[in-house]
Amino acid sequence: MLFSDELHGRIAQLPNVSSIKIPGVPEDPAQAKARIDALRTLVPDTVTIGVSGDWMAVRGLNAGCDAWYSVIGGTFPLTALVLTRAAQAGHAGSALGLSDALDPLWALFRRHGSLRVMSAAASHLGLTGEPNLPRPLRGLDETARQDVVAALDALGLTA
Helix, strand or coil: CCCCHHHHHHHHCCCCCCEEEECCCCCCHHHHHHHHHHHHCCCCCCCEEEECCHHHHHHHHHHCCCEECCCHHHCCHHHHHHHHHHHHCCCHHHHHHHHHHCHHHHHHHHHHCHHHHHHHHHHHCCCCCCCCCCCCCCCCCHHHHHHHHHHHHHHCCCC
C-alpha cells in the first residue's frame, strides 16, 4: 500500500518525526521533481524526504530528495556514497550513469528482492555465514546465488 502525499504530510507533522521515506519517483526528471516539490508543500522544513528502492534512488536524489534509504550502503558504502555525492553536487547525468552501471545488481533486486540478494552478497563476501536470514525468510537458491556472484564480479563490487 502506497501512502498518499497527504498521509505523508500528516505523518511528518507528528512529534519526533524527522524524516519520511517514499518509494521511487517517476523516471521522467520533470515529473520526479514535480512529485518532490508537491510533497515538500505538505512536509515541514524540519523533516527530510528520503527515497527508497536503490535502483530509483539517484532519480529521487536528482529530483530533490534529501536522503537515500539504501540497501547497498551497508555492504558497499563507497559505491552508495559516490552515487549520492554525484547527485548532491548537481551532476545528475553522472549520477544516473553511475546508477545505470549497477543495473545487473538492480535487476537482481527487482527479481528476487534486495534483502535476499544482499544476504547472498554478504555471504559470498565472507561478511556473514549461512543461513543469515531470520526465519521464516529463505535465502536464494543456488542458481540465483550464482547470478549474484556473477553480478558482483562483473561490477567489481567487493567488501
